[in-house]
Amino acid sequence: MLDNLSLLGMVPSLNLQLLLDGLLIGSVFALAAYGLALVWGVMNIKNLAQGDFVIMGGYIAYTLSEPPINLHPIISIPIIFVVMFVFGWGVYHTIIKRVIERDLFTSLLATFGLAIVIQQLLNIAYGPDVQTAEAGMEIREFFGGDITIADTKLVSFLLALVVGLLISMFMKKSRMGRAIRATSQNARAARIMGVDTNKVYAFTFSLNAAICGVAGVLISIIWVIQPFFGITHSIRSFVIVTSAGFGNLIGVILSALGLGTVEQFSGFVFGAEFQQATVVGLLVGVLIIRQIMQSRQRQVVK
Amino acid sequence: MKKIIQVRDVNKSFGGVIANRNISIDVEEGKITGLIGPNGSGKTTLFNSIVGYHPIDSGTIHFENHEISKLRVQKIARLGVLRTFQQTRIYSKMNCVKNMLISSAHHNTKWTDMFSYYPKELTERAEKLLEFVGLYGKRFLISGDLSFGQQKLLEFAMALMNEPKVLLLDEPTAGINPTLINGLIDRLKRANNEFGITLFVIEHNMRVVMNLAESIYCLAHGEMLSKGTPEAIKQDQKVIDAYLGAH
Amino acid sequence: MNIKLTKVIFYGSILLAGIFAPILFPAYTFQLALLWMMILFALTWDILGGQMGYNSLGNILFFGAGMYICTVVQIGMYYDVAEYTAHFGAVKVDFTSYQYFTGIATGLVVAAIACVIIAVIFGWIVFGLRGPYFAIGTLGVAIAAGELVGAWDYVGGGGGISLPNYPGGPADREMFFYNLCFISAVCTFVFLKWLYSTRFKLALNAIRDDEEKAEAMGIHTNRYKTIAWSFSAFFLGISGGIFGNMTGFIEPLEVAFPTVTFGIFMVLMVLLGGKGTLWGPVIGAVIFHLIKELTWTYLLGWQWVALGALIIINVVYFQQGIMGWAQEKWPELFGITLDETNSGTEEKILS
Numbered sequence: 001m002l003d004n005l006s007l008l009g010m011v012p013s014l015n016l017q018l019l020l021d022g023l024l025i026g027s028v029f030a031l032a033a034y035g036l037a038l039v040w041g042v043m044n045i046k047n048l049a050q051g052d053f054v055i056m057g058g059y060i061a062y063t064l065s066e067p068p069i070n071l072h073p074i075i076s077i078p079i080i081f082v083v084m085f086v087f088g089w090g091v092y093h094t095i096i097k098r099v100i101e102r103d104l105f106t107s108l109l110a111t112f113g114l115a116i117v118i119q120q121l122l123n124i125a126y127g128p129d130v131q132t133a134e135a136g137m138e139i140r141e142f143f144g145g146d147i148t149i150a151d152t153k154l155v156s157f158l159l160a161l162v163v164g165l166l167i168s169m170f171m172k173k174s175r176m177g178r179a180i181r182a183t184s185q186n187a188r189a190a191r192i193m194g195v196d197t198n199k200v201y202a203f204t205f206s207l208n209a210a211i212c213g214v215a216g217v218l219i220s221i222i223w224v225i226q227p228f229f230g231i232t233h234s235i236r237s238f239v240i241v242t243s244a245g246f247g248n249l250i251g252v253i254l255s256a257l258g259l260g261t262v263e264q265f266s267g268f269v270f271g272a273e274f275q276q277a278t279v280v281g282l283l284v285g286v287l288i289i290r291q292i293m294q295s296r297q298r299q300v301v302k
Numbered sequence: 303m304k305k306i307i308q309v310r311d312v313n314k315s316f317g318g319v320i321a322n323r324n325i326s327i328d329v330e331e332g333k334i335t336g337l338i339g340p341n342g343s344g345k346t347t348l349f350n351s352i353v354g355y356h357p358i359d360s361g362t363i364h365f366e367n368h369e370i371s372k373l374r375v376q377k378i379a380r381l382g383v384l385r386t387f388q389q390t391r392i393y394s395k396m397n398c399v400k401n402m403l404i405s406s407a408h409h410n411t412k413w414t415d416m417f418s419y420y421p422k423e424l425t426e427r428a429e430k431l432l433e434f435v436g437l438y439g440k441r442f443l444i445s446g447d448l449s450f451g452q453q454k455l456l457e458f459a460m461a462l463m464n465e466p467k468v469l470l471l472d473e474p475t476a477g478i479n480p481t482l483i484n485g486l487i488d489r490l491k492r493a494n495n496e497f498g499i500t501l502f503v504i505e506h507n508m509r510v511v512m513n514l515a516e517s518i519y520c521l522a523h524g525e526m527l528s529k530g531t532p533e534a535i536k537q538d539q540k541v542i543d544a545y546l547g548a549h
Numbered sequence: 550m551n552i553k554l555t556k557v558i559f560y561g562s563i564l565l566a567g568i569f570a571p572i573l574f575p576a577y578t579f580q581l582a583l584l585w586m587m588i589l590f591a592l593t594w595d596i597l598g599g600q601m602g603y604n605s606l607g608n609i610l611f612f613g614a615g616m617y618i619c620t621v622v623q624i625g626m627y628y629d630v631a632e633y634t635a636h637f638g639a640v641k642v643d644f645t646s647y648q649y650f651t652g653i654a655t656g657l658v659v660a661a662i663a664c665v666i667i668a669v670i671f672g673w674i675v676f677g678l679r680g681p682y683f684a685i686g687t688l689g690v691a692i693a694a695g696e697l698v699g700a701w702d703y704v705g706g707g708g709g710i711s712l713p714n715y716p717g718g719p720a721d722r723e724m725f726f727y728n729l730c731f732i733s734a735v736c737t738f739v740f741l742k743w744l745y746s747t748r749f750k751l752a753l754n755a756i757r758d759d760e761e762k763a764e765a766m767g768i769h770t771n772r773y774k775t776i777a778w779s780f781s782a783f784f785l786g787i788s789g790g791i792f793g794n795m796t797g798f799i800e801p802l803e804v805a806f807p808t809v810t811f812g813i814f815m816v817l818m819v820l821l822g823g824k825g826t827l828w829g830p831v832i833g834a835v836i837f838h839l840i841k842e843l844t845w846t847y848l849l850g851w852q853w854v855a856l857g858a859l860i861i862i863n864v865v866y867f868q869q870g871i872m873g874w875a876q877e878k879w880p881e882l883f884g885i886t887l888d889e890t891n892s893g894t895e896e897k898i899l900s
Contacts, residue, residue, distance in 0.1 A: 046681045098865045104681045105604040106864050109816065112606075113860030116809065120853040235692075238685055277696035283689040284674075291677035298356055298374060302679045353765065379767030387765075393758035395825075396751070397885065404751040408767040416773065417747045442886050464766060 026260025051233025057216025088209025312361035336515030382467035394446030402428035591830030599824035602757030607687030609812035613805035615786030619656035664786030695806030709800025823872025
């Protein structure tokens with residue numbers, strides 16, 4: 001551990017490498033976190049199955065990229081967007097609709113149950129081995145090989161950017177986007193003004209599932225997927241949203257990039273097996289900091 | 303007359319919005335003091351500052367000989383300053399008697415008292431107070447199932463159960479059936495007379511506050527507008543303007 | 550008198566059933582022991598989750614902590630722990646009867662006390678969190694604890710520790726651990742039955758219904774919350790110590806800190822039986838354990854999917870639980886009555 005730390009000091013380019021990797025992967029985290037911020041802010045649902053939606057999207061991309069279909073994962077993004085949108089719509093109407101007015105623990109537990117169902121079904125279908133969707137891209141070298149950037153990471157960074165921009169455009173310009181923003185500010189007022197909030201909720205949740213699906217495709221290209229990795233992705237989203245607050249897109253992006261970077265560095269210093277511990281440690285840390293800040297105002301973290 | 307609560311030059315702002323500016327108020331022991339003002343004039347903020355719900359920006363708040371502006375809610379409550387809430391708050395899944403029992407005073411409880419049984423006298427006192435506010439027959443019902451007005455009465459009874467020295471009431475008559483208001487005024491006066499509890503009341507209903515209070519403070523836009531006897535307040539042009547201007 | 554007699558018969562028959570069940574069905578001793586442990590899990594989760602309204606997803610922390618602390622004490626009393634764990638499998642260590650039983654007794658006591666201390670420290674960290682933040686925060690701490698123990702070589706790391714062998718035959722061993730589980734569950738129940746008859750329960754319920762109001766009324770909320778959690782930790786710590794010895798081998802992720810099995814079973818059993826009641830968790834635990842043991846093997850790999858589905862169905866369609874449902878159906882049995890005999894109606898305050 002100390003060896004790795006001193007290595008960082010001696011080889012400056014390593015820091016740059018880790019920083020770049022962190023920022024690139026953080027951009028993908030930002031997508032799933034933005035989805036969580038959306039459902040959290042609009043319908044006050046804390047979705048613990050968030051990470052499992054991501055992994056699910058990844059597995060669909062993986063399946064499509066294998067024989068007999070052999071579809072390139074990047075081309076499959078629109079298909080997965082639609083599939084996950086429909087899936088989210090189904091989940092909304094079977095489960096979420098019935099817990100939306102109930103206390104928060106109910107929605108948390110219901111989505112936790114959903115997370116278990118998804119991860120176990122994936123486990124039955126694909127087994128517990130890690131998988132990657134093959135995108136067949138090169139790895140670029142800079143500075144004589146000191147810094148390497150996989151094309152897949154660059155492409156997924158750009159794709160995450162595009163998807164993010166499209167969604168924020170949609171939120172600003174479209175009728176549904178405006179209805180969503182109105183509902184998140186005051187659901188009752190929106191209802192009085194003639195917004196069909198049930199439709200807004202269904203749409204928001206489906207959109208979230210679709211965004212997660214896209215994030216999953218990108219994860220499956222640049223990293224690995226495994227049925228039980230969902231919980232870590234869920235906790236990542238929670239770390240990002242809790243530190244940024246919802247309804248704050250820039251904050252979500254910055255926290256996500258920060259989280260990606262911290263994870264890369266700690267993975268290097270402590271070893272890859274501490275990845276989950278790092279994410280969870282950050283979650284606890286963020287909650288404690290929020291708590292201290294709130295307690296100065298004699299308030300609690302609600 | 304002894305001043306039981308002394309608020310001196312209290313400032314409180316939320317972000318850029320100034321909710322209280324240089325507010326000074328005296329609440330006299332054993333009396334009923336009123337606090338009026340248009341919506342958004344900072345009355346509830348002042349209440350919250352006194353009971354320690356949030357820190358104040360500057361100024362001092364004294365209760366008896368204690369400086370309480372740095373203390374936390376529970377500590378202040380145990381000293382004997384209690385408040386009721388504008389949006390009535392009770393323990394909605396427990397029955398009325400249990401609501402009353404758990405509201406008994408906590409100021410000189412020992413650690414071992416956490417695991418004690420309730421003595422019979424306490425239950426009797428709880429029932430007597432429930433009868434005082436007219437909820438005796440409903441004492442075994444789940445309090446959340448009571449009507450809004452009844453919940454308000456229960457909250458008042460719970461406050462009496464706690465035997466506070468000062469009771470801060472945030473709009474005690476809001477949402478109460480008008481036919482019950484006279485009865486409630488009577489109960490408030492009796493709480494003041496018979497139990498010796500100093501009352502500090504936020505009230506919108508002018509008839510109620512004029513009938514109840516011996517001295518009245520009026521806030522507007524976070525500042526102290528006027529103070530005096532009900533008669534003086536009634537005649538004060540500034541108060542009349544503030545109320546007409548606000549609506 | 551009659552009611553008293555009924556009660557004596559009722560509790561007596563449960564105790565007798567508990568004592569004789571493993572003698573009558575010796576093949577199921579392990580399952581029966583597990584049943585008592587499940588009851589203990591549900592009861593301890595309900596102290597916070599049901600009575601106080603703090604839904605923790607991380608109570609399993611105390612189970613795992615108790616297990617490891619008990620094990621380390623047991624071994625450490627007579628051997629060097631680091632050496633024992635490092636030579637895992639290679640050196641066979643035999644404990645004498647005396648060493649074994651004094652070790653387990655001391656281990657359980659130390660585990661219980663240490664868990665209380667952990668609860669106090671941990672409570673200081675997480676009690677500023679409310680609702681979903683509390684649930685996620687506790688879940689995070691429990692997962693983190695598992696990861697940390699897995700990286701700690703002194704206690705065997707991810708490879709785990711084999712516990713000392715029981716000095717006696719397998720039947721004796723099963724009976725011994727059955728009795729430990731049985732006694733600890735009964736003690737938990739009796740303790741909580743007493744606790745819920747005191748001022749303590751009302752304070753917990755007040756915090757559940759409206760914590761801000763409880764603070765405004767001067768209740769020492771932090772004191773109550775910390776102590777309630779310490780009780781939970783105390784019994785869970787003991788159960789962890791027993792369970793570790795009963796299975797004979799412990800490791801951090803599957804045995805000691807199983808957040809998605811035992812950790813979530815606790816919650817599910819309480820929701821099934823009814824939150825915030827004394828009997829709800831017991832009933833929920835019995836039903837859940839029976840369903841689980843009877844159907845598990847027939848589900849052929851789909852059991853975890855079934856578990857997830859059960860959670861969803863339970864929270865979405867049957868959240869009040871069995872006791873909650875009974876209370877809605879027969880409110881008079883639970884003392885919710887309107888007293889018409891007395892004149893104290895609200896009209897009286899009309900003057």
